[in-house]
Amino acid sequence: MESPVVVGVDGSAESLAAAEWAAREAARRGADLRLLHVRDRNPRQGGADTTRSAGRRPTPRVLERAAERVRTVRPDVRVREAQAEGPAAAALARAAEDADPLVLGSRGLGRVAGLLAGSVSLGVVARATRPVVLVRTDAAGERTGADGDGRGDVVLGVDVIEPCDEVLAYAFEAARRRRARLRALHAWRAPDRLTLGAAGPGPAGDQERAEEWLRFLSAVLQVWREKYPDVEVVETVAEGKPAGALLKAAFDARLLVVGHRIPGRPALPRTGPVTHAMIHQARCPLAVVPHT
Secondary structure, eight states: OOOOEEEEOOSSHHHHHHHHHHHHHHHHHTOOEEEEEEEOSSOOTTOOOTHHHHTTSOHHHHHHHHHHHHHHHOTTSOEEEEEEESOHHHHHHHHHTTOSSEEEEOOOTTOOOGGGTTTHHHHHHHHOSSOEEEEOTTOGGGSSSTTSOOOSOEEEEOOSSSOOHHHHHHHHHHHHHHTOOEEEEEEEOOOOGGGSTTTOOOHHHHHHHHHHHHHHHHHHHHHHHHHOTTSOEEEEEEESOHHHHHHHHTTTOSEEEEEEEOOSSOOOOOOOHHHHHHHHHOOSOEEEEEEO
16 A cells, blocks of 8 residues: 655645645655644744644644645545644654655755754654655746646756665656656766876866766666666766755756665764755755665
């Protein structure tokens, strides 16, 4: 049975936009949609979590508003409502264990709202063992079509040195469900010129390196092309930092997919630098796929 799509709602504009996105995703998957409201009665000092005010207003109204919004978008999706006690990050991370995916609203650009106030969004992504999708209110990539779906690419960040099947599978499946083109990107860095002598690498050398990285990327994707013959794939390599290259490639994307490595031993939850940058700066919906 298909796992439900779960979306955290708190009455904010961001969470309602996330609920809309989640409803469309549930329809694509033929899955149920679960609206989850977290009541954090003891938020940490300094947090701006609006669930503190949620404790003073009838919680069912938060869920009702989200359900009403969902019905205007996808009345065919079966909706269930649920509540959980905070802290928000821990409760949402637990919810992600049964979700595919967990969807949360985000303002991006370093600012998050409602259930995602402060460091909560980072905490959820760092703790989650299943995919988490962050959606902005202005995520135009999923709103340009007549039915609310977008027409942009699904963009995938690929590490050709340590490729991850979970991340690749999620991206190819997302592109298949949307009938979208998949743009796979690997960013590479030229060797330090100080280690290459005074002459350094010339344009020809950089071009050769780019072509070599492209061959590596093609080899990584070959098996997935065979599994998903109906998905059009564009392979791209770019010299520079991965975060900058991904942000540029995903500017008008329908969805950006990146991986998040789960630490092999107990540690403080954290995200890598690329994932961290995408959470704060990506304009399109962002899927973070955990892997070992």
